[in-house]
Amino acid sequence: VSGYAYGVAGWLMLVGVLGIVRARDLIAAVVSLSVTQAGSYVLLLAVGYQRGAVAPILGPAGAGSNPAAVVDPVVQAMTLTDIVVSATVTALLLALVIQVAKRHGTVDPDELRALRG
């Protein structure tokens, strides 16, 4: 199972990058960026996964009889933290896309000619 998860993570990252490279629309590029990011989250969660383990919610007594049988909370905290950061970045980028559409009259990256050489 974990090999499959790693495969999915790598696939998502590559597909996201390919999406940015081939996007004909900046909105699609920003969404592809989110796909790339989702790949890294799948990778993180796959790292912390254990078969048969429970959610890492520990009471004062720990995780019952078998303290080892929780999935790793650290990667989940990392994923959550990064989701928050990336939500900011995505919002900012989408706002910039709106301004690009207003000022350039297009959202096709092939037609943006202001900066080159």
Place this chain on the structure above:
Amino acid sequence: VPGIDALPVLAIIVPVLVAVGLIGFGALVPRVLADALATGTAGLVLLGLLVLAAGDGPPVRVSWLGGWLPDAGGGVGIALVADRFAAGLAALAAGLVTVALLYSWRYLESDESHFHALVLLFLAGMIGFTLSGDLFDMLVFFELMGAAAYGLAGYKVEEPRSVQGGLTFGVVNSVGAYVTLAGIAVLYARTGQLGLAQLAVAVGGQPGDALLLFGFALVVCGWLVKSAVAPFHFWLADAHAVAPTPICMVFSGVMAELGLYATLRLYTVVFEPVLPEAAMQRACTVLGVATTVVGALMCLRQRHLKRLLAFSTIAHIGLFLLTLRALDPAALGSAALYVVGHAGVKGALFGLVGLLLARYGSVDELDLHARARGNRVAGCLFLLGGLALAGLPPFGTGLGKALGELSAEHSGLVWAPWLFVAVSSATGAAVLRAGARVYFGAGPAPADSADSSGSSGEPRTSGADEERETEGRLPRAPRAMYTAVLTLLAVGLAVGVLPGLGSSVAGAAADFGDRAGYLHAALGGPPPTALPGSVASLEWTTSGWWLGLLSAALAAAAAAAAVYRRPLLRLVAARWPVGTRRRIVRPRSPWVRAAAAPLRVLEALHSGHVGDYVAWLMVGLAVLGALVVLPV
């Protein structure tokens, strides 16, 4: 000093709190107060960090956030690690931000205090990234610094170029950050640790397998994107061309360099025993030479002044990498001096370009030809900056260049000094050429059409209709802006002339490179037995002095040749037979075309297309992975 241990935390929290206050109460805060508050905060942070950097306490100061300690029972904790070197770099960031805020007093006049808040958040991100002793924490601060920087780059939201550059910057750097996150996941999967010191312990006992090295390559990839190392560098020129001028000072002077710092930090603390030194050196050589050559060639081709300075920054990043190649404290100290000198000189040049924009509404070399002839003082400062950039003694850039040449040569690159001379004089020549044309009207007025055809006949990025950053045309330069420019130039000079600075930087660099000392400070345990090796002296050498003079002279000669190209060619050609003259001197002659062909290809690669840049990022990742993983 009591409370000194709280300084690293305060240096991050205080700017964040002030920024939040400015956003929350922005409507109520008059502009003057916002200026004073933001500049004062940055200045205070600078003072605190200088105390840390110059303090004579323990060489490495570790503070565990919230009092959570990774005790022997496997507890968790996140550390801020402020050694003198890191504190000094953070102080450079705070200093540049202070000067940039001072510069923007009369600049960017509007009633918004968003700008100040963003700048302070940006500062907090940079300081956090520098002082963090934890891989994931570094990434979070990296992204905080990135998000604030994207916003600042695209700050002029009504300008088409500005939003495009900001967007490109954001997308490319975010992809880099996600690659880094994937790398952190790989390292965590392999070792179960995130703290640098804990990682070092976990990695130390393991053979350097390919997975660990692959993780290193992934993590470092995102940081090298921030450093604009070729082929990750494309975004930097676009972001610099569009960002408000005071922000360019910070981007160029310290933000890009932070990526190199983080790479070195991860290497010295964690990967030194795992990654063969030869592989790391090979990576430094390949990436450094590519970066510096691309930067220098593109720099010479620019007419947009901010873009010209941006490519010169890329060229210097390559030189920093070559300086660091020796991977010893002397190399580190040399690079640090070079970075500070470069930050001062480059910041001053950006400041002068901002003054041009304020007075003439343009940052285009051809458009501005002879228009700034009234500003002799600014013109002389600009030319002085160009000579300093080329390595004129006794500027800090010259000292850094001299030390870099020495360090790279000692690490086995016998040709390195000549590359340093060539690249420095090329970037200096580009600045001198622009300065001579703009401020002194030197040479014939360049015809727009003849000089502007870039790849496939498309016009090159011009800076002619740049949006003004001031309210209306300024009749004369505001005093705050001049003060900022002079301060930066003085810093650039001071690095080269202050006695004793070299030895204290060398000491700090020795602490930085002392892996055992870092681990001892962060995790306790037995103190390191071996004392750090003898501290190198970072002083001027005779050959460095002469090579600096040579670079400055070459830069001046090349600039003169560029400015007076047509009259010179006519003069020379008058002695040749008519047929030869036609063939060689005509601008469209096959000779000229053949010589310019590689340049045209290089220019065409800088397409401004975000997809292209991300594709190059992947190419760079593959190259980086190969350089790190493949045996030497």
